[in-house]
Amino acid sequence: MRSENRPLHYLCNVFYMKLYRRYILYIGICLGLLTSPFCSGSAEAKDFVVVIDAGHGGHDPGAIGKISKEKNINLNVALKLGKQIQKNCPDVKVVYTRTRDVFIPLNRRAEIANDAKADLFISIHTNALANNRTAKGASTWTLGLAKSDANLEVAKRENSVILYESDYKTRYAGFNPNSAESYIIFEFMQDKYMSQSVHLASLVQKHFRNTCRRVDRGVHQAGFLVLKASAMPSILVELGFISTPEEERYLNTDAGTTTLANGIFRAFLTYKREQEIRLNGSSQTILPEDIPQPEEEATASTGAASKTEKKAAGQSGKPTPQRSEKAAVAQTEDNAPVFKIQILTSSRPLAKNDKRLKGLKNVDYYKEGGLYKYTYGASSDYNKVLRTKRSITAQFKDAFIIAFKNGKKVNVNAAVNEFKNKKK
């Protein structure tokens, strides 16, 4: 019950943190004006914040299966999802509501998201049916009025975690998670994030279906307290049924939780990219290779370059392998970013004469997310790599430029900026 003492300290800390942050921000702006040639006046000062909420925890086990508890499955997938995002999206801040097996009150979860000024809230749960009923598949939920008793049942089960909180009656204003009447509040509720939430939910289902090969139980609405209190687009994922032995076994394998986390990750990337394009006209977010990518992908920030590049691509002939470039893979002395062209992705290493490589010599690969990602060319001269890319566009129309720094993949637009600024 140490948490009882927390609010005051917590508020103080928040207050000082805010002051401190404002101070840092002020210094940052001054320094930025003085020195930063990157300052393009873009609206990207704030990073994208995603809150990942592993449902249940501590003395609240969530649904209980024959061999496992929901809280642990949720946490496994939540941590894997967060790791994927942190690894691939340097511009995204990942905030977890929990990273361990601890109990977090429902309203505290939403509070964490609101305090973090999150752009997205993803709550991860595992479904269950009572009375030995079995069902299969994953579903994604957004806030709304349950249209069926089955939907209401899911919300009731997830909301009843508040019964683990001693003061739930006052904290949730008399809300009784097991009484249908309590759900009337969801009927008149206005949710301004509804369409974004539903869109993200449908992207998650699309990837559960296509990428993860899970049974698609669709997008639904119901009155989830945790989604109601979070002031941002929010979804609640039900990964599968812990009450169905086959699904429970799958949810307890490393492959199962990795696959599901990857599915949500891909939906997240698509959502983020679409939002950036809507807001800024371009996006730094690179989609996984199985999603068709527009030609402008990696060059969005270079503006005029992309148009001429596209034109040139149409006229280009057959690939002109440039052997000498392979040598440039080694890190340059001044830690300049190294640009490469990603041409394709494979789940296993390809033989040198694999027909997917279309005769291209001197290809290289790096491993990411369990995939072999094949690249061609390598240079710290972005323009050179851009020219090389044009020369192979006819063969690899989905090829795009990526960047590495100190052997690590980095945000390509930041790398292009660095390159451009060094040239000045």
Ligand SMILES: [Zn+2]
């Ligand atoms: Zn749950």
